[in-house]
Amino acid sequence: MQWSQIKTLFILCFLVLDVYLAVQFFQKQEKNDLDIMEQQESTIEQQLKLEDITLPKMPDGELEESYISLKQKSFSESDLSGIASTDNQKITVVKDKLLVSKFDKPIPIKDSDEAKDVIKNNVFSPDSYVYWDWDKDLNVIIYFQKKDKLPVYYNDKGLLLVFLNDKNEIVCYTQTMLGKENKDFDNSKKPLIKPIRAIDTLYNHNELHTGEKITSAKVGYYTTQPIASDEQTFAPTWKITVNGKRNYFIHAIEGFAFPNDDDSTFLKDSITSIKSSLTAVKGDRDFKGIIKQLDQKLETNKRGEEE
Template identity: 30%
Template sequence: MDWNKTKTIFIVVFSILNIFLYTLYFKQRSDAQNVALIGRTSIEEVLKQDNITYDIPQNVKTKSSYISAKIATFTKDELEGLKDQSIMLLENDTTIQAKLTADLAVKDANKKYQFEHFLANYVYAGNEYTLWEVNETEQKAVFFQVAGEEPIYFSPNAMLTVYWNDEGNITGYTQKMLKSFSNYNHKDLLTPVEAVGSLVTRGYVKPDSKVREVKLGYSTLVQLQETQVFAPTWNVHVELKDGEMEDHFINAIEGKVIEFHLDPSQETEDPEVEEE
């Protein structure tokens, strides 16, 4: 057996195989890039046709993970340091219902809401909540608990609602929160432009609108008795042609649109997801 000749044949065969595999890889990569380019171009064309403008920052997260958390229970001992308020614990100690016993203005001397002071000085772990909405008609403000830096959208178990009276003094609040957060299953996210394009093609964003902001948060994916699982979710904040504002939510991994239907007897309820 001529070993040198056999070795040469093997080298030639493996070289041809490597060239073939590299060519196949390069073609697949080029095809994927072309598909992505075509998809992005199509989205931008759709937005242009509907006269939908957007101003989305470039430095946004491209990856995130699902998170899980448990419903927190409170004890009177840990709430003892909260001043100028009487507190009741409800729903198996998972809900704080507080009534303020001192006058505390909801606005400062410049007629601006001063929630930061209230959260820092009167609410347990107040720095874990971010303002979502002020309803001046009903004289209340809704805050969402944050996980890291992202808000948890419309979870009744991660919410703070503050109330005030006609004199402009805060009368009390209700609070629920989550604890023991865990991250798992890191995933690529839809880009903000892809999220907007998906909403437009499904008719959620009307022509002649302007996308003011696309912000990442979380929404309920699975709810068990004590533990909840949340999925990364894009909140698309849109200004309509008439100046009205709308918020839309889309699962940032699966691309499913999420609609929150509110029960008038509660601040929020769990979301419903549009099936593909």
């Protein structure tokens, strides 16, 4: 056998050996990384246990979600014809983006379940929204829109507000909606941090205290882009609920905490924006009445802040 052939054979053997060793190294490194993460998670759980902080049952396994990019939807006449029942309501669309409805006869309800039934029959695409809260001070029920079956938190471009009078009767509602996803946007799936690491972020920010109970950890979408942006990018987000009342939002890919929103401020800002848009509806007595009701809600909110 010629020396050049022997040399080539040795080189190929060494290349195969190098590839094998590299694969072994990376597999071992990956295992070490997983072991370290499991040790860290175990340490976090132990620390929370020492603080008597109760954890909920959390999702198992590896989770993946993508960023999404959305513009606000413009409502069309065909959208209005898709509403199941319009006999008892007068509907208008303001500046293409805001749908406003006033009921001729207010609809009495006792609880959020009855409100859901009203929504199902009287709102465009009711299954696109999920119940969030009933602000008893302002008597407004808040629904957030869903995208890819996940709620979009605190965004007034995907929001359904149901307004009630002092008799707990639904008198009107306003609706905005986020449109289809931007297909040119990179929406590849990315691994999410585990919820225990999101909880650890809260603990390190001194947002968790001895004896508290974390009641849920769920994934949704959140953005910090200005509401005025024409197109917004939404990040997968862990919503961590404490004691069934306080909600915190942690970026589910990068792990940092978003600034904390609260219902009162968000609702006040949303109502103010809706009122501003409704001024474009001129000469309509019904919608002037809605503006008056919005003024009353804002005045109630102002008094509550001053007290």
